[in-house]
Amino acid sequence: MNPIRITIALACSYFVFAIMLNSVGTVILQAINSLDVSKTQASVLEGFKDLSIAIVSFLVASFIPRIGYKIAMLGALLLVAVMCLVVPSIADFWVLKALFAAIGCSFAVMKISVYSVIGQVTDNANKHSALLNTIEGVFMLGVLSGYWIFALFIDADDPQSSHWLNVYYLLAAIVAVAFFSVLAAPIKSPELKANQQSQLHDFIDMLKLTYQPLVLIFIVSAFMYVLIEQGVGTWLPTFNNQVLKLPVDVSIQLASLFAAALALGRLVAGQVLRFISWFSLLMGCLLAMGVLVLLVLPLTHDVDGSQVKSVFDVPFAAYMLPLIGFFMAPIYPLLNSVMLSSLAKHKHAAMTGLIVVFSALGGTTGSIITGFVFDKFSGQHAFYLTLVPIALLLITVSIFKKITLKPQYQAASSAE
Structure with missing residues (x-):
């Protein structure tokens, strides 16, 4: 097993989801400005994200080991990449709801997989804690980067323009990098217990x-x-x-x-x-x-x-x-x-x-x-x-x- 390649795959995947998950505040502002929705309507985007995380994390926690962490991570990234490509072409509020539902579902799968894979590449508590903190640190770096990435695509002189949605083409490319890093990583399938x-x-x-x-x-x-x-x-x-x-x-x-x-x-x-x-x-x-x-x-x-x-x-x-x-x-x-x-x-x-x-x-x-x-x-x-x-x-x-x-x-x- 190559722990460096696995660590890179985990870090890339978490970086992607940090940007996606924490973009909800920016997207709410832009939905109000460019898609003509009220603040009350825009606020439901948080629900589409969080409730999907809660429901899916509970439902699939015991199922993910059966299909393997690598396949689960690839599936989560693929779903998000497809949604990122769909959003700019439709440019409607309902597709943003679908996007955040997909992000929530995918992150639930990703978090369970990442936390489980960390245990595969560490052999004591100190190394586990160190790697987990590194991955969470990369997550925070993604959060900070996300604000600036979105700001690059927003025209301050024309905030009503929907051209800001083109940011999702860039995000799809970033997701693709994470996808191939996971594909190349030698992540093992977990050993299942008979009395699970x-x-x-x-x-x-x-x-x-x-x-x-x-x-x-x-x-x-x-x-x-x-x-x-x-x-x-x-x-x-x-x-x-x-x-x-x-x-x-x-x-x-x-x-x-x-x-x-x-x-x-x-x-x-x-x-x-x-x-x-x-x-x-x-x-x-x-x-x-x-x-x-x-x-x-x-x-x-x-x-x-x-x-x-x-x-x-x-x-x-x-x-x-x-x-x-x-x-x-x-x-x-x-x-x-x-x-x-x-x-x-x-x-x-x-x-x-x-x-x-x-x-x-x-x-x-x-x-x-x-x-x-x-x-x-x-x-x-x-x-x-x-x-x-x-x-x-x-x-x-x-x-x-x-x-x-x-x-x-x-x-x-x-x-x-």
């Missing part, structure tokens, strides 16, 4: 977990976090364009600061956790998020960035709002880590299923609520609304901490 559990059995195991108080409060916390992240991240390009009056291309480029802030926040949190407890860090981050929202949003009133030509000329408030991502960044990984370490190892797969499902539901809910409030009231009202889930998270994280101190969860953690 059925999908029904896996589903029942997952449902049983929800009866545990710790899992229930975790689900609420994860749901609230993703509601905030997707609500802000998805609608930030539209906020920059319609509230701050920035040109479309600059609005999208500026939104990349949110992804950069998330990446930096997670790197910094890894170092800070050497000195303070996870609970102290989470509470501090939540309070900082609330303060930032209250301080920055009043600065966005009466801002007119219509004369701005580049990201270096934008008003101060436009730089500050994406920084909420810096304080938001550590919350989700920390909650997941504490939750999984509080359960026995044989329950991790079922718990991961719950994480994926409720994260997807939270993302969809956040985008739709934010889009509705943005449409009916204003962008400021929509972003002020994030104070509600932030306040609820302060409560649920406190309860979460209290439950993890119970003897049965501390015993599970020490058994790990």
Whole structure:
């Protein structure tokens, strides 16, 4: 087995999906501008993406090993490539819905395959963690690249033009590179166990977990976090364009600061956790998020960035709002880590299923609520609304901490 070729294939595939998945905010803005849809209508794109991830990841998790990871990855990339070629020729909102449904389905297959293949090319926990972090780092690089790739195809002087859809021809070419890298990679078919559990059995195991108080409060916390992240991240390009009056291309480029802030926040949190407890860090981050929202949003009133030509000329408030991502960044990984370490190892797969499902539901809910409030009231009202889930998270994280101190969860953690 050639681990380098496999690593390249995994990295290329994740890079592609990082661009696709996180383009939803940009596509929502452009659908509003060029396809004549309302903000409420455009917000459903998040649902087509997230719900397909949740449903497909659950349905196919136990089936993918039977067909082989390589075939599954090739099939996922092929579907996305075909949809990328179809979108510019049709140029209608319904095909964007179909595109994000295809992206969600394909990413569910890809994520399960990639995480499983990483185990094939690593032989100890340190190497596994190192490769996984490398792949996730490439994912974040794809997120940042995506904003700039889309901005290249948008005419700031004619934002109503549908020529921006030609970006999907370039994306199809990038997907093709990933496809051939996977094709060339010596990815092994998994060895199947004779006593492998059925999908029904896996589903029942997952449902049983929800009866545990710790899992229930975790689900609420994860749901609230993703509601905030997707609500802000998805609608930030539209906020920059319609509230701050920035040109479309600059609005999208500026939104990349949110992804950069998330990446930096997670790197910094890894170092800070050497000195303070996870609970102290989470509470501090939540309070900082609330303060930032209250301080920055009043600065966005009466801002007119219509004369701005580049990201270096934008008003101060436009730089500050994406920084909420810096304080938001550590919350989700920390909650997941504490939750999984509080359960026995044989329950991790079922718990991961719950994480994926409720994260997807939270993302969809956040985008739709934010889009509705943005449409009916204003962008400021929509972003002020994030104070509600932030306040609820302060409560649920406190309860979460209290439950993890119970003897049965501390015993599970020490058994790990």
